[in-house]
Amino acid sequence: MVEQLPEGLVTPVLVVDADVLDRNIARMAQAARTGGFALRPHAKSHKCAEIAGRQLRAGASGLSVATLSEAEVLAAAGVDDLFVACPLWLDAGRARRLHRLADKVALRVGADSVQAVRRLADAVRGSDRRVEVLVEVDCGARRTGVRAADAGRVAEAGADAGLRVVGAFTFPAHGYDHDPGARERAARDEEQALAEAAESLRERGLDAQVLSGGSTPTAGRHRAGPVGELRPGVYVFNDAQQLAIGTCTADDLALCVATTVISRPARDRFVLDAGSKVLGADRSPWVTGHGHLPRYPDATVTALWEHHAMVRLPEGAPAPALGSVLALVPNHVCTPVNLADELLIARGGVELDRWRVAARGANT
Ligand SMILES: Cc1ncc(COP(=O)(O)O)c(C=O)c1O
Known part of the structure; x- marks a missing residue:
């Protein structure tokens, strides 16, 4: 019970109920296992090495992050498999940081334009470890991501530039809409967008091994099929929303x-x-x-x-x-x-x- 607070706190302070945290982590891990999904929780919700460790010990295949610097912090804390789930736009400094990070951990990054994948390819050329790339597709959130049918075009440009493009990802922000059907609808949109993205890659002779979706509201609502990996973040704590x-x-x-x-x-x-x-x-x-x-x-x-x-x-x-x-x-x-x-x-x-x-x- 989160409202059961220790005595004598100096406020304001963020308090986490350890039992509820562990239960939330275990429940999501179990749901992913039962549904046959890989789980790659988003660490932006906790930004904390101890919680990352708990998620990995519960069976997560790696972690997702929003920025290179989140990846750097978690890599320094020993997390060795990270996905920067954002279309990365590299300037010279970020290109150097990406190169260094790729030498340390299994690294996957997002991209949603031909220009971005070319920059990525330039940045990782010569690295011993090959960075994997997922093309971001928009499943209805209208934030970032190309149309699913265009995923193959971006993926092919990446592959031609020497990148290892392994699939696509999407984020269903519209699953947060208030109407009760929004979460089911967003889960269906993810499935459709990722299936279409996989087809678009196949048409260009590329194999979509990784199709990553999910959010806290849509996790647990996907049918067996296109979505292979889930990236919920907020579920560790939950919140008023x-x-x-x-x-x-x-x-x-x-x-x-x-x-x-x-x-x-x-x-x-x-x-x-x-x-x-x-x-x-x-x-x-x-x-x-x-x-x-x-x-x-x-x-x-x-x-x-x-x-x-x-x-x-x-x-x-x-x-x-x-x-x-x-x-x-x-x-x-x-x-x-x-x-x-x-x-x-x-x-x-x-x-x-x-x-x-x-x-x-x-x-x-
Ligand atoms: C790309 C991406 N993946 C996963 C998540 C995690 O979803 P949620 O915040 O619903 O847990 C987010 C959240 O913003 C995100 O932007």
């Missing part, structure tokens, strides 16, 4: 911000000492406020200042006493983690450990 769209229950929330009631300016209002500098400001249109208070589920976090969260209570509801320490579950967990130096690990209200957010701010 996952609770709102129904991909987790309150029992699956592993991380909260422990925060103190520092002011009660009116009977129906109180103020906490965690603001946007701790929680981040992410707020999708369908969550009711800036986070979820498990002990006050009917309260609404109506606004954030840099160091304050304003909370409104329903008419007549009892307010917490000044000085109370409450658990506040963030809307989108990845941002508060990236803002924190460390995670306080607890079990049953007892502090067990503190883990460094080693890849905090590793955004290049």
Whole structure:
């Protein structure tokens, strides 16, 4: 229970319930195994070597990251199989870093243009270890990625330039839409886009050995077939957004911000000492406020200042006493983690450990 906090905390601080964390990791690993999928969790959600280790020991084939610097931090911590799940655009500095990294770990990177794969090929020429490339295709998120039918064109340019292009990947961001059918629809879109991408590679004589998809909302919804690998990230902790769209229950929330009631300016209002500098400001249109208070589920976090969260209570509801320490579950967990130096690990209200957010701010 994430709201069971150790005594005497100096707030605000990010607290992780070790049992819920381990259960979330084990459940996803088991679901991937049962469904016949490789699991390559996205480390941007935790940026933490201890959690990466737990995911690998639970059976993950490697980890996904968003940036070269996240990959560098995890490689230094001993993770030896990494996928930079983003279309990499290399400048001279990044090209040198990629080359160095490729000599250390099994490295896979994303690309979604002919120009980008040519830069990649120039950067890794002469490296002993061959970098693998996945072409990013857009399955409906309208973020990055080429049309699935164009995957072969990018892949062929990469192969012609000497790269080892091994397949395609996609990210179903539209699985976060609020309507209840969004997650199933996004999973179908991933399957279709990856199948089409594989066909497009085959038409150019290239074999799509790796077809990577998945997100926390769509993991567990894929049918056997095109999708071979899953990259969920948020599932390790879950958050108020996952609770709102129904991909987790309150029992699956592993991380909260422990925060103190520092002011009660009116009977129906109180103020906490965690603001946007701790929680981040992410707020999708369908969550009711800036986070979820498990002990006050009917309260609404109506606004954030840099160091304050304003909370409104329903008419007549009892307010917490000044000085109370409450658990506040963030809307989108990845941002508060990236803002924190460390995670306080607890079990049953007892502090067990503190883990460094080693890849905090590793955004290049
Ligand atoms: C490319 C990519 N893969 C995987 C993920 C992880 O998905 P989720 O955040 O739903 O766990 C993300 C998240 O943004 C992503 O951008």
